[in-house]
Amino acid sequence: MNEQYAELITTFPLFKGFTANGAKRLLAAGQVKEQSTADVLLKEGDKADFVLLVLTGALEVFVERESQHLVLTEAGPGTILGELAVLCGIPRSASVKAKEKAVVLEWSDEAFRTLLLRDPSLSQRIFREALRTLIDKERSLIDSLIKAEGAST
Amino acid sequence: MSFLNGLIKDPKYQTTEPRKPEQVPESDLIVSPDTQRENRIPPGQSRTKRWPVLDAHGAPEIDLATWKFEVEGLVEKPLKFSLDEFLQLPAVKVYADFHCVTRWSRLDNVWTGVSAREIAKVAGVKPEAKFVLALAYDYGWTTNVPIEYFLKEDSLFAFMHDGAPIPPEHGGPVRLIIPQLYAWKSAKWIRGVRFLEHDEAGYWEEGGYHMRGDPWAAGDGERFRWS
Numbered sequence: 001m002n003e004q005y006a007e008l009i010t011t012f013p014l015f016k017g018f019t020a021n022g023a024k025r026l027l028a029a030g031q032v033k034e035q036s037t038a039d040v041l042l043k044e045g046d047k048a049d050f051v052l053l054v055l056t057g058a059l060e061v062f063v064e065r066e067s068q069h070l071v072l073t074e075a076g077p078g079t080i081l082g083e084l085a086v087l088c089g090i091p092r093s094a095s096v097k098a099k100e101k102a103v104v105l106e107w108s109d110e111a112f113r114t115l116l117l118r119d120p121s122l123s124q125r126i127f128r129e130a131l132r133t134l135i136d137k138e139r140s141l142i143d144s145l146i147k148a149e150g151a152s153t
Numbered sequence: 154m155s156f157l158n159g160l161i162k163d164p165k166y167q168t169t170e171p172r173k174p175e176q177v178p179e180s181d182l183i184v185s186p187d188t189q190r191e192n193r194i195p196p197g198q199s200r201t202k203r204w205p206v207l208d209a210h211g212a213p214e215i216d217l218a219t220w221k222f223e224v225e226g227l228v229e230k231p232l233k234f235s236l237d238e239f240l241q242l243p244a245v246k247v248y249a250d251f252h253c254v255t256r257w258s259r260l261d262n263v264w265t266g267v268s269a270r271e272i273a274k275v276a277g278v279k280p281e282a283k284f285v286l287a288l289a290y291d292y293g294w295t296t297n298v299p300i301e302y303f304l305k306e307d308s309l310f311a312f313m314h315d316g317a318p319i320p321p322e323h324g325g326p327v328r329l330i331i332p333q334l335y336a337w338k339s340a341k342w343i344r345g346v347r348f349l350e351h352d353e354a355g356y357w358e359e360g361g362y363h364m365r366g367d368p369w370a371a372g373d374g375e376r377f378r379w380s
Contacts, residue, residue: 017361017378019354118209120255121361121377 057102229277
């Protein structure tokens with residue numbers, strides 16, 4: 001099974017240049033987990049002690065506010081989730097559930113940190129990706145503010 | 154004062170400015186051509202006066218009594234040396250700079266060891282060999298090098314650095330030194346080399362590091378295959 005996921009990982013933009021052997025090391029550092037539709041993988045406010053890489057399927061990132069279910073984004077194959085809370089040492093900022101059947105690779109916080117510390121190329125990529133996620137969030141916040149401003153004038 | 158003590162205790166800390174090759178008082182010194190550049194720091198690098206330690210798994214335990222060095226693959230004569238035999242081979246001295254892909258450069262190093270050319274000559278490398286896979290003692294660690302870099306005059310299997318044996322954390326008893334490529338190609342704890350017709354990714358190269366790794370390549374040097 002891991003052979004097939006190793007090949008898959010080499011096709012993800014975040015891991016460009018990885019060979020199947022390189023991807024096997026990423027797999028060996030974590031655990032492959034199969035998820036059924038509606039399984040909750042991360043819960044807002046929980047302690048952050050693992051990071052996910054989506055291998056197959058689709059996940060939904062959401063928060064619950066005033067009994068409303070707000071979908072923030074969807075995450076497909078090749079997306080890393082939960083890394084910001086692990087890197088910052090803060091609780092989960094949102095929840096994640098399986099939108100459909102999905103397979104994820106789960107690294108414990110320790111395994112994830114070890115991967116980054118050992119491999120400066122990988123840490124550079126992960127930090128870039130994490131910062132891009134933050135920049136995208138900031139952009140969408142600005143968009144919402146503009147919309148709200150437009151609605152109120 | 155503890156900061157100063159730390160510096161004084163580190164025998165590899167460089168307290169002087171890097172010498173020019175002609176200022177090194179060694180006879181028969183092979184001078185790595187990059188040390189003759191006006192600016193010896195490649196793009197995106199900074200000089201360090203220390204000698205930082207980086208590795209994938211930490212220093213492996215090596216029993217010097219059973220240590221061996223093997224030459225295999227596309228050669229007329231596969232070779233195998235014990236440490237004693239290896240140290241009997243004709244030695245050369247190389248003056249070279251050392252550039253780590255993590256952006257530090259340690260200038261002004263004198264390496265003593267066996268020339269890579271000498272090993273290739275004794276083994277009789279076949280003409281179809283185009284690449285070298287360096288094999289290390291740390292858990293099957295490898296790195297791939299184009300043969301033209303392996304055969305540069307300044308490439309060697311070093312057992313001394315600045316006149317002292319190479320300590321384990323820096324790759325002793327013997328490490329490969331390829332001054333004209335990023336330092337991860339200079340495999341620590343070398344246990345042999347395999348000559349190949351086709352390029353084969355080594356340990357870091359399997360994780361997207363550059364197949365050649367020329368620090369002087371235009372732009373930011375050949376660090377990774379994704380940037």
